[in-house]
Amino acid sequence: MDMSKTASFSSIATLSIIQMRNVSASYDSKSFVLKNVSMNVKRGTNYAIVGASGSGKSTLLKLMNGMMIPSGGVVLYNYQKPDLKNRQYRKSISKIGYISQTLGLVKNSSVLDNVMIGGLPRLSFFNSFFKLFPKEELEHAHKVLKLVGLDEKSNRKVHMLSGGEKRRVAIARALMQKPDILLADEIVSELDSVTAREIMDVIKDAQKKFNLTAIMIHHDMNLALEYANRVAVIKDGDKVLEIGVEGEQIIDFQTGNLTQEEILEMYNEP
Amino acid sequence: MNPKNNLLIGAVIAVVVVMSYDVGVDPIAFVEGLPNLGIVLKEMTEFESEHWGTAFWAMLETIEMAFIGTILGVVISLPLSIFAARNVSSKYVYGPLRALLAATRTFPSILWAILFVIVVGLGSFAGILAITLYTIGFISKLQYESIEAIDYDPVEATTAIGLSKIQLIRYVIIPESAPHLLSQILYMFDYNVRQTSILGIVGAGGIGFYIINYIKFFEYGKAAVFMLVVLIAVLAIDWASVKIRDRYIMKAQHGQQVKVVKN
Numbered sequence A: 001m002d003m004s005k006t007a008s009f010s011s012i013a014t015l016s017i018i019q020m021r022n023v024s025a026s027y028d029s030k031s032f033v034l035k036n037v038s039m040n041v042k043r044g045t046n047y048a049i050v051g052a053s054g055s056g057k058s059t060l061l062k063l064m065n066g067m068m069i070p071s072g073g074v075v076l077y078n079y080q081k082p083d084l085k086n087r088q089y090r091k092s093i094s095k096i097g098y099i100s101q102t103l104g105l106v107k108n109s110s111v112l113d114n115v116m117i118g119g120l121p122r123l124s125f126f127n128s129f130f131k132l133f134p135k136e137e138l139e140h141a142h143k144v145l146k147l148v149g150l151d152e153k154s155n156r157k158v159h160m161l162s163g164g165e166k167r168r169v170a171i172a173r174a175l176m177q178k179p180d181i182l183l184a185d186e187i188v189s190e191l192d193s194v195t196a197r198e199i200m201d202v203i204k205d206a207q208k209k210f211n212l213t214a215i216m217i218h219h220d221m222n223l224a225l226e227y228a229n230r231v232a233v234i235k236d237g238d239k240v241l242e243i244g245v246e247g248e249q250i251i252d253f254q255t256g257n258l259t260q261e262e263i264l265e266m267y268n269e270p
Numbered sequence B: 001m002n003p004k005n006n007l008l009i010g011a012v013i014a015v016v017v018v019m020s021y022d023v024g025v026d027p028i029a030f031v032e033g034l035p036n037l038g039i040v041l042k043e044m045t046e047f048e049s050e051h052w053g054t055a056f057w058a059m060l061e062t063i064e065m066a067f068i069g070t071i072l073g074v075v076i077s078l079p080l081s082i083f084a085a086r087n088v089s090s091k092y093v094y095g096p097l098r099a100l101l102a103a104t105r106t107f108p109s110i111l112w113a114i115l116f117v118i119v120v121g122l123g124s125f126a127g128i129l130a131i132t133l134y135t136i137g138f139i140s141k142l143q144y145e146s147i148e149a150i151d152y153d154p155v156e157a158t159t160a161i162g163l164s165k166i167q168l169i170r171y172v173i174i175p176e177s178a179p180h181l182l183s184q185i186l187y188m189f190d191y192n193v194r195q196t197s198i199l200g201i202v203g204a205g206g207i208g209f210y211i212i213n214y215i216k217f218f219e220y221g222k223a224a225v226f227m228l229v230v231l232i233a234v235l236a237i238d239w240a241s242v243k244i245r246d247r248y249i250m251k252a253q254h255g256q257q258v259k260v261v262k263n
């Protein structure tokens, strides 16, 4: 075996996929909803972002895939600036599985059609126009539908699904993209804790299967600590805390050494 | 009622009276002429039954014309409505296009029929063209309005996936704006059958040709046969579209959330 190849492979595994340096963001160029945020997400990480409502979490996620442009600082995805006006970047955006807080499903289409949308950037103009899906694409769609547990309902119209099922469709569509990274904005926040954990387990499975990096926004700190190995806390547009979780151990990256109780306490403080 | 309202009602009545005098409204002529209506109605009941066959075939031709015109119009409207939608197209495209579509709706189809008789000659083809044009103007408007009303959420989500504009139209815009299309088409066909029934008056084919000519020659018994056939056909189509609507559209919406309106 070629040693240099092995070496470069293992170094890729630890490369950063998202980098932010002193990023600020504003919707009206007067007030900033994010101020001077820096973060570094390595490939393969299971990253969670928590914070109160209105603290700027969704904005942070939109900066990562170029749906928003920072007012200051630098954002890099795979060492390039996410910018939808850049043709080079537009090609790579299909590798970012982004699930917005509102899911963005086509309600009058079937589950399968929604999932196929994730694969459209790979299809030729002709095939996508006439809905001639290649066999391997259909197979992949059914594979991800099985993974999220919706293969039996693949012909159902999306507006006839439950809230949890809709989230599964959005996950399946993102997985259909064959993504490098999954950005998910509070996809389990509105669900009961049993369904929320079911869906988090689905994502955990998918991460293992497809070797995914995930950045997920959560409302529930406990859920974040349970599933993620990195947790960042956003407060009023600032990243006030970043910790790593390894088994029972909590490693601190931004503040002093804290116990899990202290962190939970800190988050629960008004 | 307050005096302001009384004044307003008085003013409206005055305007109607003045205008009626201006255009020559003559109530006495109406009363004196009523017996004529009696004569016509009596003659109309004297059906000339050997005309049922002709009337049937003329009505069939009318329905065929309306059907072809509706389908052609809808097929042309679908791409046009996408180009005319403000949330999909550029203003240099939708601006002129919307003006053009508005122009086609300005005149009733019978005026377009006169124009097309001049262009392609007497007969059904001129009528079909007139119906097609009117349908384009109407369905395009209904469709671009429903495209403009679609939810922005899936549009944003699929942009973030990297879909091309064509894919966006094919997989998001069309499915999200189509649910009302079937009901619009049924309504348009219904409307077009009635319109086509009178196009014969200007020589653009269909059953109206017989009706206008028999009336011209005071053959009310014959005209009545044709008018009755129109009535039956329109009622039948009306009934059928209600059935289709119930079956497909109600079914499509079954399970959709019921909106509770609060006062």
Ligand SMILES: Nc1ncnc2c1ncn2[C@@H]1O[C@H](COP(=O)(O)OP(=O)(O)OP(=O)(O)O)[C@@H](O)[C@H]1O
Residues within 6 Å of the ligand: A027, A028, A033, A051, A052, A053, A054, A055, A056, A057, A058, A059, A060, A101
């Ligand atoms: N499109 C917008 N235009 C203007 N202001 C916005 C827009 N979107 C968000 N904001 C503002 O930016 C701030 C941060 O919003 P953001 O959506 O990032 O919060 P969040 O942390 O995701 O909140 P939540 O948990 O409620 O989803 C809020 O004060 C919000 O009012």
Ligand SMILES: [Mg+2]
Residues within 6 Å of the ligand: A057, A058, A059, A101, A185, A186
């Ligand atoms: Mg949010």
